[in-house]
Amino acid sequence: MKICPKCKKQYDENQKFCKICGTALVEEKKKNRVGLYILIAILAIAVCAGAVVTGMVIQNKKQEAQQQEELVSKTEECKDEKKEESDKSSTKKEESEEVEKKKAEEEKTEDEKKKEEEKNKGKSKTRSNKRGRRTKRTMEKI
Numbered sequence: 427m428k429i430c431p432k433c434k435k436q437y438d439e440n441q442k443f444c445k446i447c448g449t450a451l452v453e454e455k456k457k458n459r460v461g462l463y464i465l466i467a468i469l470a471i472a473v474c475a476g477a478v479v480t481g482m483v484i485q486n487k488k489q490e491a492q493q494q495e496e497l498v499s500k501t502e503e504c505k506d507e508k509k510e511e512s513d514k515s516s517t518k519k520e521e522s523e524e525v526e527k528k529k530a531e532e533e534k535t536e537d538e539k540k541k542e543e544e545k546n547k548g549k550s551k552t553r554s555n556k557r558g559r560r561t562k563r564t565m566e567k568i
């Protein structure tokens with residue numbers, strides 16, 4: 427499409443001069459202008475996005491740097507505390523193991539009570555079972 431710059435009338439590509447005023451026709455620039463506006467808008471958006479992204483990246487870097495500094499400071503502060511905590515954690519582990527042992531013993535006593543009840547029901551089996559239980563208890567004590 428060609429357009430007359432004075433009349434702003436549109437003509438075909440074959441026409442070289444305006445039929446009304448006779449001036450040389452020019453390639454229609456509306457599309458190009460629209461394209462330019464789109465390009466400018468895209469560039470503006472890209473610039474804004476880039477600025478935002480760069481700002482976010484900078485903030486992230488700052489935050490990471492701050493976090494790293496905090497971590498370093500915390501680790502330095504915690505070095506002495508960790509030594510104390512390691513001793514405490516070992517004592518805690520021992521306590522937890524003792525609790526687990528007590529629980530296991532309680533469960534065993536309950537199982538033994540049930541077994542004893544079952545043994546009382548069958549008198550002939552009780553003697554052999556008692557011996558077996560005694561041996562098991564002695565083994566557990568050892």
Ligand SMILES: [Zn+2]
Pocket residue numbers: 430431432433434435444445446447448449
């Ligand atoms: Zn014209």
